[in-house]
Amino acid sequence: MRQFRISVYAAAEGVGRFGPLQGPIDRQLFALDRACVDPRIGATAQIDREASPAFRYRLEGRGPGKAINLGEGNTGDPRELVDFVRWSRAACPASCEITVLSGHGLGYLTSLAGWAMGTRAILPNTAANGTRDLLTTLELADALGACGRERGRPTELVAFDACLMNTIEVLTEVSPHAEAAVGTPDELSGGGYDLAGAASGMAQAGGGLSPSRIADTFAARYAPQNEADMCTATDLRCFRTVEASLRGVSKMLADLAGRPGGREVTQRLFLQASSAMNRFRANGLADLGALRSFASGVPGPLAGALDAALERIDRGIIRRNAGPAARHMFGISIAAPGSAEQWRRDRMDYLPLRFSRESGWGAMLDRVFVH
Numbered sequence: 001m002r003q004f005r006i007s008v009y010a011a012a013e014g015v016g017r018f019g020p021l022q023g024p025i026d027r028q029l030f031a032l033d034r035a036c037v038d039p040r041i042g043a044t045a046q047i048d049r050e051a052s053p054a055f056r057y058r059l060e061g062r063g064p065g066k067a068i069n070l071g072e073g074n075t076g077d078p079r080e081l082v083d084f085v086r087w088s089r090a091a092c093p094a095s096c097e098i099t100v101l102s103g104h105g106l107g108y109l110t111s112l113a114g115w116a117m118g119t120r121a122i123l124p125n126t127a128a129n130g131t132r133d134l135l136t137t138l139e140l141a142d143a144l145g146a147c148g149r150e151r152g153r154p155t156e157l158v159a160f161d162a163c164l165m166n167t168i169e170v171l172t173e174v175s176p177h178a179e180a181a182v183g184t185p186d187e188l189s190g191g192g193y194d195l196a197g198a199a200s201g202m203a204q205a206g207g208g209l210s211p212s213r214i215a216d217t218f219a220a221r222y223a224p225q226n227e228a229d230m231c232t233a234t235d236l237r238c239f240r241t242v243e244a245s246l247r248g249v250s251k252m253l254a255d256l257a258g259r260p261g262g263r264e265v266t267q268r269l270f271l272q273a274s275s276a277m278n279r280f281r282a283n284g285l286a287d288l289g290a291l292r293s294f295a296s297g298v299p300g301p302l303a304g305a306l307d308a309a310l311e312r313i314d315r316g317i318i319r320r321n322a323g324p325a326a327r328h329m330f331g332i333s334i335a336a337p338g339s340a341e342q343w344r345r346d347r348m349d350y351l352p353l354r355f356s357r358e359s360g361w362g363a364m365l366d367r368v369f370v371h
Contacts (some may be wrong), residue, residue: 004039034196172239180236189229193221234316254368
């Protein structure tokens with residue numbers, strides 16, 4: 001049995017104006033294969049390339065093992081992710097499991113509105129007949145939950161090798177099913193994580209690595225390629241009750257929206273904060289640090305409440321690693337619609353999320369943009 005197994009579930013196809021990722025993902029897997037010469041490291045991969053069948057194989061340190069042709073795959077189907085993890089456990093048993101989701105993260109991209117149902121999502125897939133699918137946040141949580149129940153405990157790390165996925169909503173939703181995570185609130189360049197470097201770092205550290213240490217190794221080995229790149233490692237155990245940290249902030253914003261002129265103030269706050277993103281501006285997400293910064297211009301106790309909330313959330317952050325333009329960021333984003341139209345488009349997907357329900361954030365956004 002290996003000490004660590006890195007299982008890479010990859011969607012290499014492009015979406016909208018964002019091109020295919022086959023080259024960068026292939027390079028990641030080639031380097032990871034070489035790291036598997038260490039007997040402590042194991043790896044498996046499933047990759048769905050553009051206009052090509054999906055393939056699944058074990059990385060063996062001397063080139064990929066015999067590939068299994070899956071025919072037309074669908075990375076947007078949670079059952080396929082569960083089946084891949086189940087197969088990986090049989091093909092490469094390991095004490096510690098790391099699940100890497102590699103491809104395009106779609107977050108709240110306004111430009112892709114209507115591309116498919118579920119805009120808060122990752123790993124887009126287009127079938128040969130033109131049917132489109134995505135792995136939504138709720139589907140991802142369900143899949144990780146099923147994997148954990150079969151194993152008897154959560155996966156040690158889920159790595160979002162994709163843009164836009166380090167949102168408080170995603171982290172909250174998957175927190176019961178993974179111990180730690182790495183992701184970015186904004187941009188992650190096509191080269192993605194240094195999977196081989198992280199594998200080597202884990203092997204050098206020896207046995208007994210905690211999930212937090214594993215996440216820290218991923219973030220420490222990450223090399224930002226663009227100035228807006230960022231990687232944040234989080235201890236997801238701290239996100240299992242994170243909703244309470246922002247419940248008071250939600251109430252303050254809802255109360256403010258109910259006062260004369262208050263809706264305009266809160267709408268402007270969200271637009272300013274979401275527009276402060278480096279790469280994906282005004283797409284319905286704001287870094288929590290930017291939200292706090294612009295809250296300074298709102299009279300009353302809101303800024304102080306956000307300070308207290310961010311102090312508690314910060315306890316769950318293990319490491320930040322960012323390019324020059326992103327070093328000021330908190331490293332976790334939150335829903336911040338830039339307009340009523342944007343919120344109306346997103347709300348039916350957003351309202352069922354656990355963070356939305358338990359923090360009151362979704363109800364507050366309704367107060368700000370609908371009522």
